Amino acid sequence: MIQLFFGAGDRQLFGIYRTPSPSVAPRGAALLCPPWGQEYLVSHRFYVHLANRLRESGYHVLRFDYFGTGDSAGDRRDGDVDSWHQDAATALEELRDMSGMSQVAVFGIRLGACVAWRLASTRPDVHTAVLWDPIVSGAGYVKDLVETQQTIDRASLMEPLLRRSGPEVLQLLGFPMSKALRTSIERIRLDEFRKHSAAQVKLFFSLAGPDGPALQAALLAGGTATLLETSRGETPWREDEYTGPGSVSLPVLERMIEMIS
């Protein structure tokens, strides 16, 4: 395991790079794009285990943090989806350099899935994108976060955190969402997925509902090869609400390995 800082001097990103286990033949490279906020924290354990299992399966793996998140440089209020896309592109280049692989699989959960899709739809060196419960309506996502924070605030004996956050920053489940970030998230719509990608896209939805089929239809309309799978497996970003890293569902973990492969 190699811990590294990479990227431009004024935008240093942190990553964990894993080389394939010596006992298996190298099979490829995978870039893991994290979600944001509380979902980042509670899914972190899943990403660590996913990286470990991918390594054991013969993959070079880079897991990284966007600017202003995790161990990367920057403040919590820095960054938006567009700049995270650029960070992910920087990470992808780093992974290619370190691994020597010319083609890469990308993986993401929630907002991380949206970032992974942007890579897949803009770069020819992404051959597979595995997207777990991607956000298909940014406005709906923000609305859900606000409602969850309101529920927490209603039960609290303190002055509501949301009310105190002001117009420029929303305080949502422990993280400040800047106006720039909010705007960039709210721009995420189904239309974004109608762009063509040469990568194969594998959608994984935790709950049956309209989002999966609608997203698949949008991707197919853009001419992108797409598979959709729905599972009742545990979701690491919902398992433990708001207080700590979620559990790791082994069946889902193994399924992710198969999909990335």
Place this chain on the structure above:
Amino acid sequence: MSHVAFRERALRFGPDDRLTGILTLPETGLPGAPHLVLVSAGIVHRVGPDRLYVDLARAVAAMGYPVLRFDLSGLGYSQPATGTLPLDELVLADIDAACTMLAKSYQANSFIMCGLCSGANFSIAAALHDPRITGLILIDPTVARTRKGSLIHLLRRLTHQKTLIDLLLLRHPILHRPIDVGRSSEVVEAGSDLVGGRALLEIPKELRRRFSISIRKLIDQNTRLMMVFTGGVNHVYNYRNQISDLLPEIDFHGRLQVEYMPNTDHTVSDVPNRERLIRAVGDWLNRASAPPSTGHPLGSTAADPARRELLL
């Protein structure tokens, strides 16, 4: 981008290099400054809950203090331990490994432990065993209400809008289970074998006794203490000088500073209060690490008039 007054290094250390951490070094260090070590809160990795530890580490390093935040064995990027040590002993061994690495590789000769919640509890346990630890910053350590605190909490809950609505709609939990108020005055120890609120329900008198012993020993060995209590634990700690009522038998000799922050949550997640916490920690560090000849061990006034601290 503004000038960054610190630099960060990713480290591996400890047995078999299984532990991982980020050392944040000041661009200009203070001579003889203690190293701050952030102890994992719960099972959240080294960035800390809601990235609290990153914010603290960078701000404190910019003030001149080196800071290590690391993952305990089996958390974050650190490998699990291979031995059979129980959890509390394993955590102490990990903290010892962190301090030893800093002493050998970075010439650290004294340490201040800082932790939130379980990280605070483990910090206390570490300081009881390691004379190199000269100070503790304890954010929401595990304590319990006093009788006054119980009354305050009960009144607040009874007059809370959600409680009233739930009572009116006959859906409040209090209508569906027996009330247990008998243990409300007990103290829960912040020490080696505690996990969350479990101890509230178990032999609290013994835990209170041990908690008192722990804090008294820390004071006697001249450990400087800063305790922060947030609104996130207002069901347990809900008035400024509650610590005096909790531990009336202890003379703190001016070695304890209490920072009471009732308007923020357990992880001090909102920006204004996080900035306030960082200022308070910085002020405390400057006073706690100053030579004794400069006067009162922890000073006597807050630099920030918006802060309302309690010196004991």
